[in-house]
Amino acid sequence: MAVADYDRSLELEQSGAPARDRLTHIWEGEPGLKGWLSTVDHKEYGKRYIATAFLFLMLGGVEALVMRLQLAGPNKTLLTPEQYDQLFSMHGLTMIFLYAQPVLSGFSVYLFPLLLGARDMAFPRLNAFSYWIYLFSGLFIYAGFVIGYGPNDGWFNYVPYALTRYNPGPNMDFYAIGMILFGVSSTAGAANFVVTFLRARAPGMSINRVPILTWGTVTTSFGILFSVPAVSLAFFLLWTDRQFGTHFFDPSGQGQPLLWQHLFWIFAHPWVYVVVLPAMGIVSDALPIFCRRPLVGYTVVVLATVATMVMGFGVWLHHMFATGIPFLALSFFSAASFVITVPSAVGVFAWIATIWTGRPVLSTAFLFFAGFIVMFTIGGVSGVMTAAAPSDQQLTDTYFVVAHLHYVLIGINVLAVMGGLYVWFPKMTGRLLDERLGRWNFWTVFLGFNIAFLPMHWTGLAGMPRRIYTYPEGLGWTAVNVVTTIGAFILAAGVLLLLVNVLVSRRHGAPAGPNPWGGPTLEWATPSPPPPYNFAVIPAVASRHPLWERDLRESGEHSSIQRGMALDEGKEMLSTSALDAEPELIQKMPEDTLAPLLTALAATALGAAALVHAWIAAAILALLLLAAVLAWLWPRREMGQISERRHA
Amino acid sequence: MHDAPLMRLPVGSVGHKTFGWWGMTTVVMTEGSLFAYLLFIYYYFVVQYGRVWIPETPSLRLAAPNTVILLLSSVFVWWGENSAARGRTRRQSLGLAIGLLLGLIFLVVQAFEWRDKPFTMSSTSYGSSYFVTTGFHMAHVAVGALMLACVLLWSLLGYFDRERHAALSIAALYWHFVDLVWLTIFFTFYLTPYMG
Numbered sequence: 001m002a003v004a005d006y007d008r009s010l011e012l013e014q015s016g017a018p019a020r021d022r023l024t025h026i027w028e029g030e031p032g033l034k035g036w037l038s039t040v041d042h043k044e045y046g047k048r049y050i051a052t053a054f055l056f057l058m059l060g061g062v063e064a065l066v067m068r069l070q071l072a073g074p075n076k077t078l079l080t081p082e083q084y085d086q087l088f089s090m091h092g093l094t095m096i097f098l099y100a101q102p103v104l105s106g107f108s109v110y111l112f113p114l115l116l117g118a119r120d121m122a123f124p125r126l127n128a129f130s131y132w133i134y135l136f137s138g139l140f141i142y143a144g145f146v147i148g149y150g151p152n153d154g155w156f157n158y159v160p161y162a163l164t165r166y167n168p169g170p171n172m173d174f175y176a177i178g179m180i181l182f183g184v185s186s187t188a189g190a191a192n193f194v195v196t197f198l199r200a201r202a203p204g205m206s207i208n209r210v211p212i213l214t215w216g217t218v219t220t221s222f223g224i225l226f227s228v229p230a231v232s233l234a235f236f237l238l239w240t241d242r243q244f245g246t247h248f249f250d251p252s253g254q255g256q257p258l259l260w261q262h263l264f265w266i267f268a269h270p271w272v273y274v275v276v277l278p279a280m281g282i283v284s285d286a287l288p289i290f291c292r293r294p295l296v297g298y299t300v301v302v303l304a305t306v307a308t309m310v311m312g313f314g315v316w317l318h319h320m321f322a323t324g325i326p327f328l329a330l331s332f333f334s335a336a337s338f339v340i341t342v343p344s345a346v347g348v349f350a351w352i353a354t355i356w357t358g359r360p361v362l363s364t365a366f367l368f369f370a371g372f373i374v375m376f377t378i379g380g381v382s383g384v385m386t387a388a389a390p391s392d393q394q395l396t397d398t399y400f401v402v403a404h405l406h407y408v409l410i411g412i413n414v415l416a417v418m419g420g421l422y423v424w425f426p427k428m429t430g431r432l433l434d435e436r437l438g439r440w441n442f443w444t445v446f447l448g449f450n451i452a453f454l455p456m457h458w459t460g461l462a463g464m465p466r467r468i469y470t471y472p473e474g475l476g477w478t479a480v481n482v483v484t485t486i487g488a489f490i491l492a493a494g495v496l497l498l499l500v501n502v503l504v505s506r507r508h509g510a511p512a513g514p515n516p517w518g519g520p521t522l523e524w525a526t527p528s529p530p531p532p533y534n535f536a537v538i539p540a541v542a543s544r545h546p547l548w549e550r551d552l553r554e555s556g557e558h559s560s561i562q563r564g565m566a567l568d569e570g571k572e573m574l575s576t577s578a579l580d581a582e583p584e585l586i587q588k589m590p591e592d593t594l595a596p597l598l599t600a601l602a603a604t605a606l607g608a609a610a611l612v613h614a615w616i617a618a619a620i621l622a623l624l625l626l627a628a629v630l631a632w633l634w635p636r637r638e639m640g641q642i643s644e645r646r647h648a
Numbered sequence: 649m650h651d652a653p654l655m656r657l658p659v660g661s662v663g664h665k666t667f668g669w670w671g672m673t674t675v676v677m678t679e680g681s682l683f684a685y686l687l688f689i690y691y692y693f694v695v696q697y698g699r700v701w702i703p704e705t706p707s708l709r710l711a712a713p714n715t716v717i718l719l720l721s722s723v724f725v726w727w728g729e730n731s732a733a734r735g736r737t738r739r740q741s742l743g744l745a746i747g748l749l750l751g752l753i754f755l756v757v758q759a760f761e762w763r764d765k766p767f768t769m770s771s772t773s774y775g776s777s778y779f780v781t782t783g784f785h786m787a788h789v790a791v792g793a794l795m796l797a798c799v800l801l802w803s804l805l806g807y808f809d810r811e812r813h814a815a816l817s818i819a820a821l822y823w824h825f826v827d828l829v830w831l832t833i834f835f836t837f838y839l840t841p842y843m844g
Contacts, residue, residue: 122667191674195667225674229682237689240780245770248689248780254773256696259689266685575665586659587667630798635807635815640660642807 020536022568027532029592038592040124041532045131046110047428052135053103060094061492063087068485074473084469085152090145092155097182098138100275100413105189107420108217108278114523115211117202117539119573120589122195125596130189132600137181140604144174151175159249159260164242176235177607183232190221198578204541205581211521215302216281219309223270231267258323265316273312277305279416280347283369286423287351289519290366291358294545297350304343311340321389322396330389337387344380348373364438368419371446375411400460406453418498426516430528431509437501444494452487455480520545525561537564538574588640595632602628661814672818676825683829686781687836693773701774703767706838714757715834721750722827729820735810741803748796751789758786785833792826795819
């Protein structure tokens with residue numbers, strides 16, 4: 001067997017510069033457009049994910065503002081009912097699919113290898129592919145919207161309205177095929193996170209020393225692997241119902257409309273945790289930095305994270321309380337939904353205890369995280385109200401539910417993401433975001449958000465149904481809707497302030513240095529921004545907080561960041577055992593290539609050909625797709641897949 | 649601290665330690681869920697409509713021997729992988745070739761089975777469920793056969809040796825998974841109508 005049969009460890013202080021030069025030469029991609037398209041560096045894709053998700057956030061935000069103008073007063077005619085239908089559908093699916101999960105993927109793709117002490121993700125090419133096909137799936141759905149065929153049935157996309165009988169245009173087909181492509185992206189990303197988490201941690205980073213952010217993401221990734229097939233299948237079956245006359249959801253041929261709701265919510269309820277657990281991980285890892293102490297209750301927070309995801313699979317029916325399901329099912333799923341508050345509360349108490357027993361630094365990031373805890377609690381309480389079947393039957397499909405879901409999603413996702421951006425922007429760019437602008441950013445977002453969505457609870461209790469495009473005078477809804485509209489615009493101004501801060505600070509921000517906040521985890525041991533190879537030597541970890549060991553004295557041993565394996569004979573990474581992170585294998589890593597981009601392009605074009613029933617083109621594209629995958633996977637001597645004579 | 653064990657580590661794609669093998673287990677997880685949802689749909693319809701929903705008691709004439717053929721293919725692929733680990737390269741190629749051939753026979757028999765059905769996928773939800781579920785499985789057999797064809801080709805080109813046959817193990821894992829899935833489909837569509 002080809003083995004590295006000599007000591008390849010390296011003392012960085014002695015041979016620092018030449019070793020770094022060699023690694024840069026090995027890991028650096030090509031310059032120019034081709035390099036930009038063919039790179040497989042995770043840091044690049046992390047930033048692209050975040051930037052793309054923010055673009056979609058702003059598109060979804062503009063859609064919301066247009067709807068709020070329409071709803072600002074009774075009997076308004078700014079939009080036609082059909083335009084309104086497409087707007088709320090696009091707003092929902094943009095925020096849920098094209099913003100909320102990809103932005104968290106962006107943070108995780110950027111941070112995973114840095115947090116785990118690795119040089120890249122386990123599958124760098126798959127990582128690039130996930131990004132490209134995410135981008136193309138979003139463009140695919142938006143292409144339908146631009147030519148007037150946007151989805152118009154809400155992001156739930158309920159049948160029978162989504163069937164051809166009521167919806168003959170291609171609107172739903174854009175959504176169905178776009179979502180199948182998006183499912184491919186999130187599944188590929190999830191597989192990458194799982195294998196990176198299990199197999200690419202630094203030596204000594206046993207499973208109880210892993211940063212919580214990676215726990216959140218890997219738990220989510222398992223959730224994606226098990227839940228996304230339900231929705232991809234549902235959309236595929238909807239498409240065959242619409243195009244080939246199958247009868248899955250169509251009652252005329254012994255189909256079942258409720259089957260759609262089951263498949264959709266079996267996916268979409270776990271998805272709620274997919275778009276919040278990594279965000280909770282961001283807070284669990286970043287909040288302690290600003291409290292100058294480790295997170296209270298690491299183990300229970302990890303267990304709560306996993307428990308939330310597992311339970312998340314058992315409560316999908318609480319989205320269907322009003323569909324006439326049997327009493328026993330109502331009781332069981334209502335009770336299960338109450339139980340899920342327990343692990344969520346564990347997180348809240350852990351964060352409060354961390355602030356309480358720490359010495360908080362009131363930076364912008366801390367403000368966002370504190371705001372996050374408040375919003376999370378309010379969203380949790382209104383969640384309990386909707387988990388109770390009797391009150392849900394009153395509240396369902398009113399603005400109360402809209403208020404609840406925005407508290408959960410903006411509260412837990414957007415605030416955590418913005419706080420996370422203030423923490424890790426310096427790592428990504430080498431420059432700090434402006435703190436004064438940051439405070440304006442936080443307070444406009446926080447106040448605008450509450451002015452917009454707190455009153456929606458009242459609108460809902462007053463009986464205003466969601467998804468109506470206008471309402472008559474005299475129902476008592478007008479004043480509250482005006483306040484909501486004003487709040488929405490303040491919130492939008494807050495998001496713009498963040499954008500201004502990012503654009504200005506990227507060029508003119510104060511230089512950050514490697515560890516501007518005094519963080520404890522491995523990413524802060526690298527320069528800002530990190531070099532293409534992340535770590536010059538593979539660090540060896542002896543505790544949960546490698547950079548705080550001197551102050552904490554958690555264990556007798558010390559992590560070793562300056563001395564370790566060099567792995568500089570080609571693109572190499574260390575593969576370690578799943579639980580204890582014992583070194584097991586030196587894994588050869590792939591070079592930059594256009595294959596992921598071409599594969600994603602071929603898959604998207606295949607979807608477009610299926611949309612317009614161009615079957616010959618579809619067959620040719622399927623062959624091209626196959627060729628791209630074969631080129632991608634063909635055995636290569638430099639990967640050590642083929643018999644290797646000597647590793648030297 | 650970890651210096652000592654680091655000195656002798658395998659390099660490159662060796663055995664079940666490679667990222668690729670772990671990646672394939674995640675594929676198996678997510679594809680397994682896909683079939684679980686397909687079977688969920690079948691049982692959901694049975695619960696909703698009762699036994700009258702099934703238009704005919706499915707015949708085992710083709711399906712039962714075909715099941716044996718598919719299981720046999722798994723045995724031969726396992727034998728091929730096992731031979732690879734012992735360095736018996738000719739048996740390794742032979743095992744893969746027979747496994748691939750049996751997989752292709754399965755697909756042909758399945759096509760005859762489809763042709764014999766008195767209903768189509770657009771007659772009722774039973775037809776939709778039957779053709780889409782078995783169709784998904786046939787697509788997976790086709791992909792698995794393609795993988796087997798690739799590793800057979802690479803095996804003949806001499807790309808594998810005693811330690812380095814990760815691609816072969818990865819394709820074999822997928823093939824066993826596809827065969828296992830067929831057992832659940834066979835049980836659901838062909839055997840449960842005979843029960844009770």
